[in-house]
Amino acid sequence: MAALLPSSLSSLLKKSSLDDHEQILSECDKVLKSARGSDLEMQHVKLVALLKLDRYEEAAKFFENNIGADLRKKVELEYAYALYKTGRLKEAADLSASLKSRGADHVEAQSRYRLEESIRTSELYKRIRSQKLDAEEFDLRVNQGAIDAQAQWLGHLNSGSIRRPGREDLEAFETAYNAACGCIARGEYAQAEMLLKRAKELCKHSEDLTDQQKAEELLPISVQQLFVLQSQGKMLEAETLAGEVNVQEASDISTRKVGLNNVLLTGPLINPFLAHRTFHSTPKIPQNDRLFTYQSIPLESNKSTIDLQTFKYDGVMSSNAKALKVHSVPSLSPEVLLASYFNTAAHAKNESGKAAIRNVLPELEKRPNDIGLIVTLVQMYVINGDVTSAVELVEQFFKRLDDSMADAGDDIRFNPMLVSLLTSLYTHRGQKGGVKHELAKAAAYWRTKPNAPTTLLTAAGVSLLESQNQEDAELASAIFSKLREQQPEDKATVAGYVASHAQDDEAVSGPDADKLTSTSELVRNINIDALENRGIPQSSNALTKAQLGPAKRRAAAEGGDPKPKRIRKSRLPKDYDENKKPDPERWLPMRDRSYYRPPKGKKKGKRDDRTQGGAVDESLNVDAKSAAVTVSTGTGGGANKKKKGKGKK
Template sequence: MSAALNSLLQKASIEDSDEVLAHCDASLKNTKNDIPTLQVKVIALLKLNRFEDAIRVFHQAGDQLKEQTALEYAYTLYKTGDTSKAADVARGLDSRGGQHLRAQVAYRLEDFATASEIYQTLARQPQNEDNDIRINLNATYAQLVWKGNRNLVKKTKAEREDLEGFETAYNAACLLIARGELGQAEVLLRRAKNLCSAADELSAQQKQEEILNISVQQLYVLINLGKIEAADQLAGEISSDTIPDVSIRRISTINKLVATRGSNPYLTQRLLENVPSLPVNDRLFGFQELLANKNDLAVNLACSKIEGIKRSTAKEINSVTGPSLDPKINLASTASAAAHAQNQLGRAGLKAILPLVDKRPHDVGLLATVIQLYVLTGNNGAAIHVMEKFLKKLDDSSSAAEQDIRYSPGLLATAVSLYALEGRKSLIENELSKAGSHWKAKQKPPPDLLKAAGISLLVRDDPDDIRLAGELFEALRKSHPGDKIVKAGLAASSSQQSTTDFLTPIERLTAGIDVAALETAGIPRSGTSAAAALLKRKRAEPSSMKQSKKRIRKSQLPKDFDPNKKMDPERWLPLRDRSTYRPKGKKGKQKQSAATQGTSEKPSDATATPERSTVATASTNAGSKAKKKKGKR
């Protein structure tokens, strides 16, 4: 009966998956382990999106069914959330469908570099799914930029093909958002909405769902552009409860709360708690989850759940014994510090947090919080002291992992920023030089850090520093052969011909220039001819040229003004301060003589007094002693 049913199913053209599944179940009542029938049943379950039932069939059938239907088995694992095992099974699939699945699994595991390589390989072998590949490739590009691997993305702007469908336009907009080009992203999102509304292949329900997803992303863009009124209006049009995707529903709820600027933290927390928990096969990506956790902690702090935050973050903090760059751990450290400070800033916050530094001397998140508070209070010196003390501990460590943390881009940027606030240029150069020496021998060095270190070393005149800069740029050339900064650094740090081969030849730059025509037009042949003479004449002009006189209105001139008569330059001074002033009478002359220090003219006996002559003598001769005036003591 089983063989007859299999033959019938092969010849029949049943398109209804439910009907196929019913025939398979009827056949499997007599032969439970019939592999061909089980294969048909699994495919029918996958088409019906009954992934839990499909994985149950695989587990009950045994290894033979898993081996013969490896693609379906890996896909079932992927859809049920067992992504790591799905990656192991898909690793041995070389078919085109297997490559698609490997790329999807890598994307879900946030291995966007691998997913991008697979999609690029598929794009070089075009078939009927070119549009799908373009959609997925743009998505991997956006994720690479969000994760900080901008150098792996060669695409810088939307192409013409991206503007033909709403999905490609949406993903191209996501790439622009990741790059920070929000204005262009908003334009593309509006276009994606219009394309989706005009799509004939979608039903009205499908159009509504897709437009909702695009609106959630558009709301994020409007908030970051500062278009608050437009964001408020769009937030009112989004109904989060009607979004079928739970992860997008959670993101929509968060963005709407930010757009409406809710001032009641308790209501905000209640709305966030109403979002259902995310399934294992539809969880947020790492950077999204980190932001969502940060929002949750911020809301709990606003609700004064101090003790609860201390307990919830303690488990994350105590999971490591040394310094860590894990953003989850450092976020927990920052939230714990805020809870201990009870949301206080300034000196009050520092007073509550500083005792924690002695208990957790290797906590990077706590270090960043203390430094930030010191900077906010204007105490940059204390911030530098705390930073240098922490770096000194890492310098003394023999652990290779801690040395990588010592010269990590985040800590290095913090140190450089603090030194820049105080104008310590030499310390900045030393830090960059040491970081470059550390990372140049590593397999995957941070490219931006090496570029900054190389540029800093090129500024110096020391041949050893220039040689080190050349080594850094040489290490970067292997992984970034087309980077213009790397090429320029190689050319500046080396005199070898091979490092300047990428430069445009001089013959090509001067190919369209007519030298004879330029000379005929009046271009000087040497710097000592017309140009030098013109420069010399211009330098001599200020001393020889007469300054133009400022015109004075007649209403500002006195009635008896004579333009031919030279004005007195001391006319603005009081009469007694002018050089032409001559006092009249004996008293006037005596006052002028007494007010002038160092005079040799003696006053007459009739007017001189012992006190006045004594004071005059004391002001001109520091060695003489003034007489005391007689009188009662």
């Protein structure tokens, strides 16, 4: 068969052009059929032809079922590309990582990007860009912009490593669009709106695209622009744009799904059953076009919300039960939390107050470590005004985590979200000691860990600085020392470091103190003379006037008496006469008043032995005598001796 290969290949090339992949595939099938599939060269040509025709599923199956061991090593890159295009991203990334070629790096980078491994993807593109090829320079720059935007959405970039949009980003619609996505990830919607308008203009006037291609590129830009307008509250502009966008024309189902969601949220409120039908009108998104998590999570949330509005409680419970069963231990995964929130809402069945709590509490007995369920119950308690039960619920959950020895449990126990939840509840109840204690425990755990949450450590350090305890001061000093290593230019960190090292003269007067705003700059706009004249030392007369109301101050300034306070008639006696002088002896008992006259047959006189509050004859008080003796002896034991009961020895 090896002798037939040149002639068969020559015949194939004579009968087809280089772009006619359908004909190439047809001729390959004929040759392979006659050769019974043993023609290695024809197998390779057929695999490439299938890829050129976007028949990736067939290409992957052809490799797995027909390609022998002799050819597998030669066509692994083509197979990796087929895996990537069919959505088998993990397999594609692992296979291409084992290959050493520029093409394999491209396939791995694309696969890692779809897997949301932005750090690894960025490393791959740095390696690819180090091998300069002018033909790929623009595409690599576009891809790098997409990677940066994804990393910001996922929170994989710190504020210092974020690249801001530059002049070069405004040269093409692809780079402008990616720069706008980065602004959206940072919440800078005004700048994102400007960049999206620029991207639309560049796309409309592009000479490299056909009208059909322009329409396909403009649609996702418009969908993104619709999201930005909604985020800024520009609903009138959003409604106008939504009327111009036909999301059903989107070539990929993922864009169609996102666009339909945004259009649905832009229009006026409609019947929830109609919204449910519209939301589910798009086909299921295929595996090779699946959404990123920061897209799928909001969409899943909207889906469950519409299901609850249409009373599909059982459907919401069953759809979220799978995720909850897989993660039986405490989990802070966004997918698990979302499933728990809506599962709890479904059990509440649109009830509120105590009725909703009664419906949900049985689920807490089944899933005591379900964080989403606990957070939702806390919210229910707070809305119902029962903050005490909310605090007890979180404290009991933390105690269960403290009793567990797993490291993962500790990470969850001191997670910034949960710590802030408990401290917020403590603050609501005025428990400053509880806030300080909880922040101190969290700081003691995180300050020994890499990549510790800086906001949590800063809050703990500030709280500990307010304490008079020496141990708290030392912990605050250690916290701010660690923060200073992580972010040496942050003014809040530097201020905390200087304050926590107040006993150290070098820290107070050294380079760290120089980074802070000087005292002279802080008091530059303060008029010292005006402050002194307004009353830094105030006389007693000034304080009295300050305590009086405006009407009373005016009356005092004019030399008159302030207007007396009006007394309500309901508080006065029935026979009250304002012209009659009150009896000065009205506070004394009637028998003790000077004008009291006893009834006939009774004598007037004081009865000191019965009058409460009257004079007491100490000589008659036996207990007082014995007590005085006991104290004067200085033994200290007599006061605790019990008096024996009468008749006992």
